[in-house]
Amino acid sequence: MREITNIHTRQILRDRVVQLLVYAAVLLISMVFIWILADLVRGGIAHLSWEFLMESPRDAGRTGGIASILVSTLLILLTALLTAVPVAWTTAILLVEFVPADSPFGKTVRFSLHVLAGVPSIVFGLFGNAFFCIYLGLGFSILSGGLTLACMLLPILTSTAEAGLRAVPHAYRTSASALGLTRTAALVHLILPAAAPVLAAGLLLGIGRALAETAALLFTSGYVERMPDSLLDSGRALALHIFDLSMNVPGGDMPAYASALVLVGLLLCINTLAMKFAYGLQHRKIMT
Amino acid sequence: MNANQYADKPDAFTLGPLEEGSACCDPQPVIQVRNLSLLYDGKTALDKVTLDIYKGCITALIGPSGCGKTSFLSAINRLTDLIPGCRVTGEILVNNRDIHHPDMHVQSLRRQVGMVFQKPTPFPLSIRRNLSLPLNEHGITNKTEVAAIIGQVLRDVGLWDEVHDRLDASALSLSGGQQQRLCIARALALEPQILLMDEPCSALDPLASGVVEDLICRLRGRYTIVIVTHNLAQARRIANYAAFFWVSGRAGQLIEFGRCQHIFESPSHELTAAYVNGVRG
Numbered sequence A: 001m002r003e004i005t006n007i008h009t010r011q012i013l014r015d016r017v018v019q020l021l022v023y024a025a026v027l028l029i030s031m032v033f034i035w036i037l038a039d040l041v042r043g044g045i046a047h048l049s050w051e052f053l054m055e056s057p058r059d060a061g062r063t064g065g066i067a068s069i070l071v072s073t074l075l076i077l078l079t080a081l082l083t084a085v086p087v088a089w090t091t092a093i094l095l096v097e098f099v100p101a102d103s104p105f106g107k108t109v110r111f112s113l114h115v116l117a118g119v120p121s122i123v124f125g126l127f128g129n130a131f132f133c134i135y136l137g138l139g140f141s142i143l144s145g146g147l148t149l150a151c152m153l154l155p156i157l158t159s160t161a162e163a164g165l166r167a168v169p170h171a172y173r174t175s176a177s178a179l180g181l182t183r184t185a186a187l188v189h190l191i192l193p194a195a196a197p198v199l200a201a202g203l204l205l206g207i208g209r210a211l212a213e214t215a216a217l218l219f220t221s222g223y224v225e226r227m228p229d230s231l232l233d234s235g236r237a238l239a240l241h242i243f244d245l246s247m248n249v250p251g252g253d254m255p256a257y258a259s260a261l262v263l264v265g266l267l268l269c270i271n272t273l274a275m276k277f278a279y280g281l282q283h284r285k286i287m288t
Numbered sequence B: 001m002n003a004n005q006y007a008d009k010p011d012a013f014t015l016g017p018l019e020e021g022s023a024c025c026d027p028q029p030v031i032q033v034r035n036l037s038l039l040y041d042g043k044t045a046l047d048k049v050t051l052d053i054y055k056g057c058i059t060a061l062i063g064p065s066g067c068g069k070t071s072f073l074s075a076i077n078r079l080t081d082l083i084p085g086c087r088v089t090g091e092i093l094v095n096n097r098d099i100h101h102p103d104m105h106v107q108s109l110r111r112q113v114g115m116v117f118q119k120p121t122p123f124p125l126s127i128r129r130n131l132s133l134p135l136n137e138h139g140i141t142n143k144t145e146v147a148a149i150i151g152q153v154l155r156d157v158g159l160w161d162e163v164h165d166r167l168d169a170s171a172l173s174l175s176g177g178q179q180q181r182l183c184i185a186r187a188l189a190l191e192p193q194i195l196l197m198d199e200p201c202s203a204l205d206p207l208a209s210g211v212v213e214d215l216i217c218r219l220r221g222r223y224t225i226v227i228v229t230h231n232l233a234q235a236r237r238i239a240n241y242a243a244f245f246w247v248s249g250r251a252g253q254l255i256e257f258g259r260c261q262h263i264f265e266s267p268s269h270e271l272t273a274a275y276v277n278g279v280r281g
C-alpha cells in the first residue's frame, strides 16, 4: 500500500514539474514579445501621429512621415506575393497531387527548394541586382525588388503549402475518386479548403519575411524615399527605412522607433486578419 | 440462361444450374472477372482470380486478413489506379464492357460501381453538401432534383428521421454509425448499379452494425452488392453467394465460390471447411 502511494506521489510530482516547465516556456516567449512591444511603444508612441502616416519624409526622415515608404512597401509586397504565391502553390499541388512522392522530379524540386531556403538574403539581393536590375534592365525599381523577394519567398510558400496538402487525409482523395469525382474537383472542393488554414499560415510567414526584409531590397528596389510613380520607380521599404534612420541618420531615433512600431502593428494586423479569414473559410465550407 | 456461358472454360468458377432452394435472383453475371492478378511493386497480392458476380444478389467475400479482398474490390472500380506501383492484369467485364479498355470513362465506371469503405469517410462538409457534391459533379445541378434525391437516399438508409432537421450541420458531428450510413447514402445517391462494401460494419457497435446489415438486405435486388466481411455469421445471414479467399505465401487466391449455403454447409474444399468451421467452433 505504501509502495503504491509512493509511486503516486512521485508521478504527481513529476506532473507538476513538467507543467511548471511548460508554463515557464510559455511565459518566457510571451515576455520576449511583450518586452519588444513595450520598448517600441515607449520609444515610438510620442512620435506617432496621423501626420506621421500621411506625410512623406523630409530631411532624410528626421521630420515628416512615412507615407511614401508605406506605399512603396505595399507595392513591393504585392508584387512579390502576386508572383510568388501562384507559382509556389501550383508547384505544391503538382508535387502532392500529381507526382509520386519519391519521383526524381519531386526530389529535385524539393532539393532545390531546401537549398534556396538556406541562401542568405544578401545573396538574393546581389542576384536580383544582377538579373532583374541589370540583365533585364528593370533598374532599381519596385518591380525588381518585388521579384527578388518573390524568389526568396518561393521555398517557404511552397514547403508550407506542400505540408498542408499532405496533411489532408488520404481517405478524402480515395473516397472522392470512388464517387467518380475528378482530381480537379476533389482538389477544389475538398483538399484546398481543408488545407486553407495551413496555406494561410504559410502566406503569413511569407508576408512577415517580406516585410522584415532589408538586405535583398537594398540592391534591388533601392532607397529613394519619395513617393513612387510606378512599379518601375525606385522605392524604399519600411524595414530599410528603419535601418537607414537608425544607422545613417543622426537624430533619426524617434522616427525609427515610430516606424518600427508601425511595422510591428502592421504584422499584428495581418496576422489577425489572415487567421480570421482562414477560420472563416473553413467554417463556411462546413456550413454550405 | 447464362449459366453455361463459360462451360467451355473449366477453370471458371461459375454457378452452374441452381441448386435447390428458392432463387434469389436471375443468375445473370454483371461483373465477370477473368484471370485477375494484382501486383504491388512486383509482388503478387492476388493470383489469377476468376469469378462472376450475379445481378441483384449479395456476394460475400470471406477469408483471412491479407488475402486480397480489399485489393479485389479496388480492382473492380479501378481505385487501384491511385496506388503507385500497383499493377492489375487479367480482364474485368462490367456489363460486358472491359473496364481497362481505353474507351472506358473511369469516372462513369465509378459512378456505376459505388464503394463504401471500412472506415466511414464523410467529407468535412455539411451533411447536405456531402450528398450534393458528387451529384453536382456528375451534372445533376437542379436544386429541387438534388433535394429530392437527398431526401430519398437518406430515407433509404434510415437516416432521415435522425438528421432531417440538421442537414446543414457538419457531417463530422454524426456518430460513427450515422457517418457510415451517410457514406452509403452518398454512394446510393449516384444510382450505382453495383455497390462494393469493404467491411462496412467493422467499425460499428453491434446495434449500428445491425442497422447497416438490415439496410444491406433491403438493398438486395435493387443493387448488386459485393461485401467483404470478417463476420461469418453476418455473411451467412445476408449473402446469396460467397467467395472464399486464402493466402498462400503472399499471394491471395480464390479457393471456392458458390452459393452461400453451399460454402457454409458443404464446402468442397478442405481449406474452406477448416476456415468456416474453425471460426464457428
Ligand SMILES: Nc1ncnc2c1ncn2[C@@H]1O[C@H](COP(=O)(O)OP(=O)(O)OP(=O)(O)O)[C@@H](O)[C@H]1O
Binding pocket: B040, B041, B045, B064, B065, B066, B067, B068, B069, B070, B071, B072, B083, B250, B252
Ligand atoms: N497499397 C499497398 N501497397 C503495397 N502492398 C499492399 C497495399 N495494399 C495491400 N497490400 C498487400 O496486399 C495484400 C492484400 O491486402 P488487402 O488489403 O487486399 O487484404 P485484405 O484481404 O483486404 O485484408 P484485411 O482483411 O486485413 O482487410 C497484403 O499482403 C498487403 O500487405
Ligand SMILES: [Mg+2]
Binding pocket: B069, B070, B071, B198
Ligand atoms: Mg481489407
